Amino acid sequence: MTAPFLVAKGIAKRFGALTALSGVDLEIRSGEVLALLGDNGAGKSTFIKILAGAHPASDGELVIEGVPVAFSSPKDAAAAGIATIFQELALSENLSISENVFLGRELKRSVLGVPFLRRADMRQRVDGLLKELDAHISDPEAPVGSLSGGQRQAVAICRALNLNARLVIMDEPTAALAVAETRKVLALTRRLAERGCAVVLISHNISEVFEVADRIVVFRRGRKVAERLRAETNPEEIVSFITGAHPDVRALEKAN
Amino acid sequence: MRQLRNGVFSLNGREWSLLVACILAIIVFSVASPYYATSGNAGTVLRNSIELLLVGLGMMLLLAMGGIDVSVGVVMGLAAIGVGRALGAGVDPVLTAFVGPLTGALLGLLTAAVIVLGRVPAIVGTLGLLGVYRTAIFVLLGGQWLSGLPTGLTLLLGTTILGLPVAAWVIALAYLAVWIALRRTPFGLHLLAIGNSEEKARLSGIPVVKIRFATFIVSGALTGLAATFYVANYRNVEMTVGSTLALDAIAAVVLGGTSILGGRCSLVGTVLGVLLLRILQNGLLLTGVPSLWQPVVTGSLLIGVLGFEVLSNRLSLSRLGWASK
Numbered sequence: 001m002t003a004p005f006l007v008a009k010g011i012a013k014r015f016g017a018l019t020a021l022s023g024v025d026l027e028i029r030s031g032e033v034l035a036l037l038g039d040n041g042a043g044k045s046t047f048i049k050i051l052a053g054a055h056p057a058s059d060g061e062l063v064i065e066g067v068p069v070a071f072s073s074p075k076d077a078a079a080a081g082i083a084t085i086f087q088e089l090a091l092s093e094n095l096s097i098s099e100n101v102f103l104g105r106e107l108k109r110s111v112l113g114v115p116f117l118r119r120a121d122m123r124q125r126v127d128g129l130l131k132e133l134d135a136h137i138s139d140p141e142a143p144v145g146s147l148s149g150g151q152r153q154a155v156a157i158c159r160a161l162n163l164n165a166r167l168v169i170m171d172e173p174t175a176a177l178a179v180a181e182t183r184k185v186l187a188l189t190r191r192l193a194e195r196g197c198a199v200v201l202i203s204h205n206i207s208e209v210f211e212v213a214d215r216i217v218v219f220r221r222g223r224k225v226a227e228r229l230r231a232e233t234n235p236e237e238i239v240s241f242i243t244g245a246h247p248d249v250r251a252l253e254k255a256n
Numbered sequence: 257m258r259q260l261r262n263g264v265f266s267l268n269g270r271e272w273s274l275l276v277a278c279i280l281a282i283i284v285f286s287v288a289s290p291y292y293a294t295s296g297n298a299g300t301v302l303r304n305s306i307e308l309l310l311v312g313l314g315m316m317l318l319l320a321m322g323g324i325d326v327s328v329g330v331v332m333g334l335a336a337i338g339v340g341r342a343l344g345a346g347v348d349p350v351l352t353a354f355v356g357p358l359t360g361a362l363l364g365l366l367t368a369a370v371i372v373l374g375r376v377p378a379i380v381g382t383l384g385l386l387g388v389y390r391t392a393i394f395v396l397l398g399g400q401w402l403s404g405l406p407t408g409l410t411l412l413l414g415t416t417i418l419g420l421p422v423a424a425w426v427i428a429l430a431y432l433a434v435w436i437a438l439r440r441t442p443f444g445l446h447l448l449a450i451g452n453s454e455e456k457a458r459l460s461g462i463p464v465v466k467i468r469f470a471t472f473i474v475s476g477a478l479t480g481l482a483a484t485f486y487v488a489n490y491r492n493v494e495m496t497v498g499s500t501l502a503l504d505a506i507a508a509v510v511l512g513g514t515s516i517l518g519g520r521c522s523l524v525g526t527v528l529g530v531l532l533l534r535i536l537q538n539g540l541l542l543t544g545v546p547s548l549w550q551p552v553v554t555g556s557l558l559i560g561v562l563g564f565e566v567l568s569n570r571l572s573l574s575r576l577g578w579a580s581k
Contacts, residue, residue, distance in 0.1 A: 054459060075461040090459035092449040094519040099445050104461035106442040116440050 003065070005030045005167055005198045006051070006082075011060035013046050020046040021222045024060070028167060033189060033199040035209040038219035039242055044202050047219070048169045051200070052084035053077030075104075081166035085156040085173060093145030097137065098126040100144050101159045129158040133188060150181030157188050167198040174208060186212050206235050218242055225249045267524060270513040274528035278535055285539030292542050303489065305534045306423050307332065307482035308504055309527065312512075313434055314475030315505040316526045321471050322451040322518030323378040325367065328479050328505055329498025330389035335359040335483035336493045337393065339409070340402045343487065349408030353484050360480015361473050363389075368472035372465055386502075394495060403492035413488040423485055430478065435523055447471060451518025500551050507558040508533045516562060533557070 004027035013021040021043045028034055036044045049055040051062070053071030062069050064080055071077045074084070084090075091100050102122045108115040123140065130137055135154035137147070144155055153173050160168045170189065174182040189212050193199050203209050209216060210230060218226040218241040226241040226248065240246035244253065267275065286293035311328050318325050325331075338359040342352045371381040413422050438444030446467045449457040458464050487493065510516050511532060512525025536557075537550050 052459075073461075074459050078461055084459070086459060090456040092452040092456060092460075092519075094448055094452045095445060103445060103449055106445065108442060114436075115442060117442060117445075 004028060005065060007063040008047075008051075009061045009063065011047065011050060011062070012058050013043075013050060013055060014058045019222055021050075021057075022059075024219075024224050026217065026224065026227075028198050028200060030166065030198045031193055031196050032214045033193045033201055033212050035201045035203060035213035035216045036219060037203065037206070037209060037216060037238060037242055041221075042219040042242075043222040044219050045171065046222075048084060048171060048200065048202060051077065051082060051167075051169060052086075053082070054084075078105075078163055078165075081164065082169065083160035083163050083165035083167070084169040084171070085153070085160060086171050091144045091152060091155060091159075094143055096143055097130075097140045097147075097155050097158075098122045100155055101126045101129070101162050103159075105163065125162065126158060129161055130154070133157060133161075133191070135184075148181065149177045150184055153177070153181075153185045154188065157192070161192075161195075165197060167200065168192055169200045169202075171202045172204065173201070174203070174205065182208070206238060209238075210235060220244060220249060221253075223252070225252060268513070268522075271522065271524050271528055274512065274525065274532055278528065278532050281532065281535045281539060285535075285543060289539070289542040292539060297538070297542070301531075301534050301538050303423075304538065305530050306427065306485045306489070307501070308508060308530045308534065309427050310430060310478045310482040310485070311501060311505045312508045312526050312530050313430055313523075314478035315502075316509045316512070316514050316521050316523070317434065317447065317471050318378070318475050319506070319509055319514050319516060320451045320518055320521035321447050321468065322454060323371070323468070323471065324506070324516075325382045325472070325475060326379060326502045326506075327367065327382040327386040327389055328475075329501035330386055330393060331360060331363045331367075331476060331479045331498075332483045332486060332501060333393045333493065333497035334363060334389055334396070335480035336486050336497060337396050337402060339484050339487045340405050340493050343405050343408055344402075346406075349412045352409060353412060356480040356482070356484030356487070357477040358480065360483065361477040363480070364473040364476020365469070367476065368469040371472070372468045393497065397493065397495060399495070401492055401494045405487065405491045407491065409484065409488035410491065413485065426481070426485075430481070431523055431527070438521070438523075443467065443470070448519055448521070451515070451520070500554070503551060503554055503558070504533060507554045507561075510558060511561055516565075 006028040008024055008026040011021060011024040012019070024043075024047060036047070038044050046055065050057045053074045053076050056072065062071070069080055071080070077084070092103065095103065098119075107118040107121050109118055110116070126140060130140065133154055135151065135158075137151055137154070144152060147155065157168070173185050173189070177185060186208065189199060189201060201209070201213060213230055216228050216230060216233065216238060217224060218238060220242065226238075226246070228238070237246065241249055244250065282293070291297060311332065315325065315328065335356045339352055339356045342355045343349070367382060367385060370376060370385065371378050374381065415422050417425055438447070446457065446462045449460065449462055450464055450467060454464060508529035509526050510529070512527070512529030513522040514520060514525065533554060536553060540549065540553065541547055
């Protein structure tokens with residue numbers, strides 16, 4: 001097994017008196033799809049927001065390739081190679097596909113100190129990425145607001161690839177998609193891992209998770225309650241972890 | 257964004273409608289008043305449009321970013337007092353001309369500090385500043401008009417370059433600079449992305465605070481530049497200076513197709529919106545409608561356009577949902 005890309009040690013997050021996360025230890029490996037499962041409010045979203053630099057952790061440590069890191073903004077996380085594809089997709093509906101792919105990291109050339117956009121170069125790069133992902137988008141100049149849900153996911157994945165992301169976090173990527181588009185996004189997820197990316201997938205859909213994930217982690221009430229290789233578990237066991245019916249979870253919750 | 261993509265010389269539907277509305281208004285007023293269709297009156301309309309073209313440009317940037325500034329009238333007033341005082345003190349007219357944009361930029365910085373750092377909604381923050389600045393104008397003017405200023409600026413701005421007055425050059429340069437910034441530099445993408453959703457823009461790694469500060473400062477500078485022309489035109493600053501400027505600017509910009517909710521703007525639309533507003537105001541005056549009614553007309557136009565947009569947006573949104581499949 002390769003060394004982990006990212007190690008989270010004892011991550012906790014408190015919002016005032018509310019404890020959203022406590023004592024989460026997790027290893028995320030390159031080339032592997034790691035699924036995070038859990039009920040609403042289990043702390044999955046809080047955890048990935050910490051990885052993405054959107055929230056600071058109240059406690060704990062993130063280590064990337066052996067080096068401790070502290071993110072004060074999404075920009076820091078992106079610089080460390082972490083790209084997040086949020087549930088609500090942080091795309092600007094009013095901008096075009098290539099503008100979205102490069103947003104915040106535009107290619108530019110300086111003329112008399114004025115940073116001019118290199119639109120043709122950006123367009124070329126995006127055309128290449130879209131082809132590589134086999135995403136069928138007829139007009140790359142169209143505003144993202146006119147695309148379907150699956151096409152938007154493809155744009156978001158292009159964006160992550162373009163940032164040379166080493167870790168891509170996908171938050172419920174298929175939640176709003178039709179069946180055919182879901183298949184496509186799951187295939188994209190596998191392709192990311194095959195390219196050597198570490199992928200963290202958040203999902204509610206257990207059959208989907210069993211289809212693409214290499215490893216499955218279950219969150220419950222702000223804690224990590226289970227971690228299993230896909231080959232060593234089954235959907236029934238994972239469901240019992242999520243609902244808290246599993247004896248291990250009961251024992252854990254009684255102990256606290 | 258689509259409007260911007262169309263470039264400067266090709267108009268979209270909204271801009272064509274505005275152009276037609278301007279021409280129709282001119283025809284109707286020419287029939288209604290013998291004083292209307294004269295070259296002197298055309299000059300008056302254009303001269304009256306100078307300040308609003310500049311303030312409207314700044315307001316367009318703010319609205320496109322999802323911001324707003326209802327204090328532009330008093331910001332122009334304060335900058336005008338600065339220009340007037342400098343002029344009265346015998347400062348060189350060329351230097352005096354820069355007092356306006358400089359004062360405006362400083363006030364823009366202050367506005368940004370209140371709204372961005374104070375995390376106050378722009379409409380509330382600038383409404384608060386409006387109250388503060390209105391009193392500041394009263395105190396600075398001591399309850400009297402600043403009047404009888406020297407003619408230095410008038411002479412400066414009466415000058416023509418290649419047959420066009422200085423004001424026309426300044427406005428053209430301001431619009432060109434904003435067009436380049438919006439269309440050719442990352443600033444435009446960042447501004448429109450913030451206007452679409454500030455949270456998403458932040459998650460995309462856009463320096464949201466920096467862009468918001470810059471936009472408020474630019475809008476302030478443009479409003480201050482308008483103050484220089486105001487003083488040059490009228491050579492006085494009255495207590496109620498700029499009292500309908502915010503309404504006029506917001507109405508003109510929204511009329512021009514810039515979204516009041518942000519994320520979309522039009523430079524050509526802004527110019528046409530300003531011209532239509534000034535043509536209507538001037539025409540109504542010449543056909544005997546008291547100027548008291550001008551804000552009623554402007555306000556009704558603003559409400560009418562917004563109502564129309566809500567209805568048509570709803571339609572196009574549902575169309576979009578079906579069309580994407």
